[in-house]
Amino acid sequence: MKLYESAATPSCRRVSIFLKFLGTDVTRVAVDLKGGENITPEFQSKSASGTVPLLELDDGTYISESTAICRYFEHSVPNNMHLFGRPGLESAQVEMWHRIVEFQGLIAGFQAFRNITGFYSDREHCVSEWGEESKSRAIAFLDKLDNRLSHSSYIAGGILSVADITGFLFINLMKGAFKVDIEGGYSHIHVWHTKLAAMPEFQ
Ligand SMILES: N[C@@H](CCC(=O)N[C@@H](CS)C(=O)NCC(=O)O)C(=O)O
Incomplete structure (x- = not known):
């Protein structure tokens, strides 16, 4: 493999x-x-x-x-992590949040990065206005995520899931590529992100 x-x-x-x-x-x-x-x-x-x-x-x-x-x-791989949630309500909630974080957060961030920087301009037509609009949408999504994490220890609820992995990568992109001040502007995301960053799996 x-x-x-x-x-x-x-x-x-x-x-x-x-x-x-x-x-x-x-x-x-x-x-x-x-x-x-x-x-x-x-x-x-x-x-x-x-x-x-x-x-x-x-x-x-x-x-x-x-x-x-x-x-x-x-x-x-035999495991007890249930990163997609246990069958039933838990997996539905993980799926729901994972799709929200991916579609509204990470993909908007990708579109912003690709279209603003022209990183892949050798293979796609880059539209800077679309990049800026995507960046605005990704930044707007931070408020929704911060609100969610104000009353939930992880994105999909009480358990760590694949939604947190995707959310973590989205926040890294916003911090790295767009210099968004997470610590100063989004306190609940900051606490959650710091908690994940301390885990060896996220190193
Ligand atoms: N939805 C895809 C996205 C994959 C993707 O966009 N990969 C990027 C790297 S993060 C890539 O291969 N880019 C090269 C290209 O677009 O030509 C997934 O989750 O695997």
Whole structure:
């Protein structure tokens, strides 16, 4: 089994953090995104989404999309973490919050980064106005997240879940790429983020 990745990117870190919580690891293959390795016909024929991370199973099956890869490991590695929640209400709440954080937070942040910086302008048309609008939406979502964390110890409720992993990566993006002052402006996010950052799995 091999995990094709660009280790520092948020989507690849999502899988890496997930694997650390499960106490397991896989062989990694580095993919040079800036050099265009993921847009070669060879890589595109393996990855349905054309992006990293990409998991190759021993029988030659490929799984792309970081959440799908996490789901694969959730079921194939014996564990008691329940990072997608226990069946029933808990898993529904994790799914709900994970989608909210991903769609309203992380994807808006990605769109802002890609369109403002032109990081992938060799392969997509970048629209700076869309980047700025996406940045505004990502920043607006911080209020919703801060409010949620004012009365919930983790994003989806009382248990740590994949929604926290995605939320953590979103906040890192907002701090790193857009210099958002989380500590000064969003006290509940700051407390939660500091708590996660102290966990070895998030290192
Ligand atoms: N929804 C996808 C997003 C994957 C994604 O955007 N990966 C980025 C790195 S974070 C990538 O491969 N970018 C290269 C490109 O867009 O050409 C997932 O969760 O796996």
